[in-house]
Amino acid sequence: xxxxxxxxxxxxxxxxSRFGFGAAPGDPARVGHDPKGWVExxxxxxxxxxxxxxxxxxxxxxxxxxxxxxxMSEPEEREQRQKALREAYRxxxxxxxxxxxxSEAPFLERLVQFWxxxxxxxxxxxxxxxLAVAFENEAIRPNLLGRFEDMAKAAILHPAMLVYLDNVQSxxxxxxAGSKGKRGLNENLGREALELHxxxxxxxxxxxxxxxxxxxxxxWAIDKETGAASxxxxxxxxxxxxLVGHKVAEAGAEEAGQAITFLANHPATARxxxxxxxxxxxxxDPPDDAVKTLERQFRDSGGDLTVLYRTxxxxxxxxxxxxxxxxxxxxxxxxTLRATDLPMDEKQLANTLGLLGQMPFxxxxxxxxxxxxxxxxxxxxxxxxxxxxxxxxxxxxxRIDARALLADILGGRANEDLxxxxxxxxxxxxxxxxxxxxxxFQRR
Amino acid sequence: xxxxxxxxxxxxxxxxxxxxASPFRVAFADARxxxxxxxxxxxxxxxxxxxxxxxxxxxxRTIRxxxxxxEPGQPDGVLDLDGHFGLxxxxxxxHGWWQEGGLLVAHAIATPYRERSHFDxxxxxxxxxxxPGRIDSGWLNRALGRxxxxxxxxxxxxxxxxxxxxxxxxxxxxxAPSTLPEPTDDFLARVMNLYEDDAVLGPALNAGLGIAxxxxxxxxxxxxxxxxxxxxxxxxxxxRMLADPAGPRVAVMDIQGWDTHVGQGAAKGRLANALGDLxxxxxxxxxxxxxxWGKSVVAVVTEFGRTVRPNGTNGTxxxxxxxxxxxxxxVEGGRVIGTWPGLREDKLYENRDLxxxxxxxxxxxxxxxxxxxxxxxxxxxxVFPDDSKVRALPDLIRA
Numbered sequence: 126x127x128x129x130x131x132x133x134x135x136x137x138x139x140x141x142s143r144f145g146f147g148a149a150p151g152d153p154a155r156v157g158h159d160p161k162g163w164v165e166x167x168x169x170x171x172x173x174x175x176x177x178x179x180x181x182x183x184x185x186x187x188x189x190x191x192x193x194x195x196x197m198s199e200p201e202e203r204e205q206r207q208k209a210l211r212e213a214y215r216x217x218x219x220x221x222x223x224x225x226x227x228s229e230a231p232f233l234e235r236l237v238q239f240w241x242x243x244x245x246x247x248x249x250x251x252x253x254x255x256l257a258v259a260f261e262n263e264a265i266r267p268n269l270l271g272r273f274e275d276m277a278k279a280a281i282l283h284p285a286m287l288v289y290l291d292n293v294q295s296x297x298x299x300x301x302a303g304s305k306g307k308r309g310l311n312e313n314l315g316r317e318a319l320e321l322h323x324x325x326x327x328x329x330x331x332x333x334x335x336x337x338x339x340x341x342x343x344x345w346a347i348d349k350e351t352g353a354a355s356x357x358x359x360x361x362x363x364x365x366x367x368l369v370g371h372k373v374a375e376a377g378a379e380e381a382g383q384a385i386t387f388l389a390n391h392p393a394t395a396r397x398x399x400x401x402x403x404x405x406x407x408x409x410d411p412p413d414d415a416v417k418t419l420e421r422q423f424r425d426s427g428g429d430l431t432v433l434y435r436t437x438x439x440x441x442x443x444x445x446x447x448x449x450x451x452x453x454x455x456x457x458x459x460x461t462l463r464a465t466d467l468p469m470d471e472k473q474l475a476n477t478l479g480l481l482g483q484m485p486f487x488x489x490x491x492x493x494x495x496x497x498x499x500x501x502x503x504x505x506x507x508x509x510x511x512x513x514x515x516x517x518x519x520x521x522x523x524r525i526d527a528r529a530l531l532a533d534i535l536g537g538r539a540n541e542d543l544x545x546x547x548x549x550x551x552x553x554x555x556x557x558x559x560x561x562x563x564x565x566f567q568r569r
Numbered sequence: 570x571x572x573x574x575x576x577x578x579x580x581x582x583x584x585x586x587x588x589x590a591s592p593f594r595v596a597f598a599d600a601r602x603x604x605x606x607x608x609x610x611x612x613x614x615x616x617x618x619x620x621x622x623x624x625x626x627x628x629x630r631t632i633r634x635x636x637x638x639x640e641p642g643q644p645d646g647v648l649d650l651d652g653h654f655g656l657x658x659x660x661x662x663x664h665g666w667w668q669e670g671g672l673l674v675a676h677a678i679a680t681p682y683r684e685r686s687h688f689d690x691x692x693x694x695x696x697x698x699x700x701p702g703r704i705d706s707g708w709l710n711r712a713l714g715r716x717x718x719x720x721x722x723x724x725x726x727x728x729x730x731x732x733x734x735x736x737x738x739x740x741x742x743x744x745a746p747s748t749l750p751e752p753t754d755d756f757l758a759r760v761m762n763l764y765e766d767d768a769v770l771g772p773a774l775n776a777g778l779g780i781a782x783x784x785x786x787x788x789x790x791x792x793x794x795x796x797x798x799x800x801x802x803x804x805x806x807x808x809r810m811l812a813d814p815a816g817p818r819v820a821v822m823d824i825q826g827w828d829t830h831v832g833q834g835a836a837k838g839r840l841a842n843a844l845g846d847l848x849x850x851x852x853x854x855x856x857x858x859x860x861x862w863g864k865s866v867v868a869v870v871t872e873f874g875r876t877v878r879p880n881g882t883n884g885t886x887x888x889x890x891x892x893x894x895x896x897x898x899x900v901e902g903g904r905v906i907g908t909w910p911g912l913r914e915d916k917l918y919e920n921r922d923l924x925x926x927x928x929x930x931x932x933x934x935x936x937x938x939x940x941x942x943x944x945x946x947x948x949x950x951x952v953f954p955d956d957s958k959v960r961a962l963p964d965l966i967r968a
Contacts, residue, residue: 249826295881308881308882309880311831311880311881311882311886313828313886326689326701332919480747482730489612490612492688500730502730502769502770502773503730503731503777504726504731504741504744504773504775504778504780505742505747507777508777509745509747511757512749516749516750543763551755555759558756559759559763562763564767
């Protein structure tokens, strides 16, 4: 039996937190009495999918040229260039975070971040850093309301992914380059594309399929001149490949797209994506009927993402009260900055993301950031949220009425105990910190 | 007042009986073992043949190609262990431990996992089960539950979070370096009050506060002073906290950077760099532990090994069996244990990986039973419940 939130302001706060990044003052009133309609309306948005802040972004190809230039430079110049690339990364992730803070379509921004995490590229491989936000802008945003298969193609064949999962070095053993015997196959991208991006680990593939997809992907690398993804026939493995029982005939550059189309429309992929989406938006262990509904809609629509999002918003489970998901550090920071309008310069914002433990695009592995409370509620992590919230409260508490803020942004999600605790706080800074630390604010 | 004192005072105020039953209690237990255990998890799959090379195996040089390391005594050569195996030169700082008998190598070791996903493999390595996703707590937490005092206050994770291997019903602490100012006791009490009924945030905050002061002190971090790399700071701090008579007894930490698909190299390269990190961690752990090293076991494990042959990019892909290390003054070391399966093509697992001959759980059971005193029946039933037939390896620990 699903409990719905008690009052209109609470329902609006629910929608803002679950589907977006939390409320700014006045947001619940703006959302009004039809929170579901507010969420759905974002899917018909005429807002550009690439925010204005990124219109002048040089993009991945230009950044890749910089990476090449750094590689070819003498040590001293190389250091300079690498420093500039690290700073570009910092500027990028701060712009990305500010985009989420300021977004008028926060459901779409949350979806952008969800998919960037599904198709993780990580600065664990240093050269990925200056490409990461470009990856999101080029592979995720344009396909956000399209088909899963198009997003999968754009993401898997993006320069950032080709670098991150080593495909740029992979050479078909039977290709012209491979027959010289110097280099050969690397199965990293082939494996993770099956396990993480499409079918899922129990999706019914085996080691031969990993190898087959790795062979199909050979040739996809980065053009040394333009910095763009390009296909090099000299390193591509010739011949027919069998991928999960599906024959992929020799077709050079076209094979990768054909294979991804096949995988994206495989029933195992529908299941895999449905579980991840439900886990992100509903609960760490989402109810099975919700997963099944999403899975069916994914299959029936051929992976139409807008249909999938609409289905999600229509699920009762997505509106269950109280909110079950713990905010990740990234979510917590964005929600706090939406709620308080705290001014932070680029360096402060980047440092805070690191301090709270979730520097964007630095996930420890290709599986991306974890999406369960147990992964984020470590003892030290929670102490850190407490310490940081108090420091923040002491900095700006005097100009915010926490009691009013609480009523405004959480509405009926704040219970009497919380109101009393905030009311009785000995200083405005502590009142604000307690608001931010409250179990209700920590959830989404 | 410091945080832990505050916490104890707050708990004392709730009364003795309630205290014993409180799930928030992390005050260190009185009845306690003085043996220490550190688990180091190498995430991304360490190449066991690179870390401990079977340099005298007749097939080694042919099958390893460009990844083969030179013989002992040659430039960049392996550091001989027993005439058959040699340590990677990047592990030189701990080669002396072998000579003093405090380093043991388990080769051709693997968890029961036989696929090649990092994430499922780590799930098995940490949950101690035989199917991914089946058990949502870690074997180390379940083992803690069998120690004196139910293990409360004995477990410490280095890092902001707690990895699966140490998650479970026994409260454990975690710690990572931070320079944030410390809230007042009054403020902490207000937050604790907010979290009273929160099953996630309440226990986590309590566990974190319980350790914060000791960790801060052990880390030697001074505001405004430059500090060591996090990896080294974590190792030193862990060692010092474990050495403290009132400190934790069991710790876990991660080292990343082992997924060497590209540029793994032989004496130099990504693997050498990662092994250098491992050396740093082990040396600093030992330094932090001081005299307690004599009562310590450091178990170094990874989710699986890597392919025997190099891949096409001077690296290796996901494999099966690999290497685990036991280090410490309590280890009956100076030995490579396990049956060596050989590197001949027909001896490989699926014609690509080192064949597994030792079950990782047998090694872990041996340590938990003989070093930490976990009863054998608990090891079979609770700690590693899926395969009670896996026998603990004997004689890993000095008598």
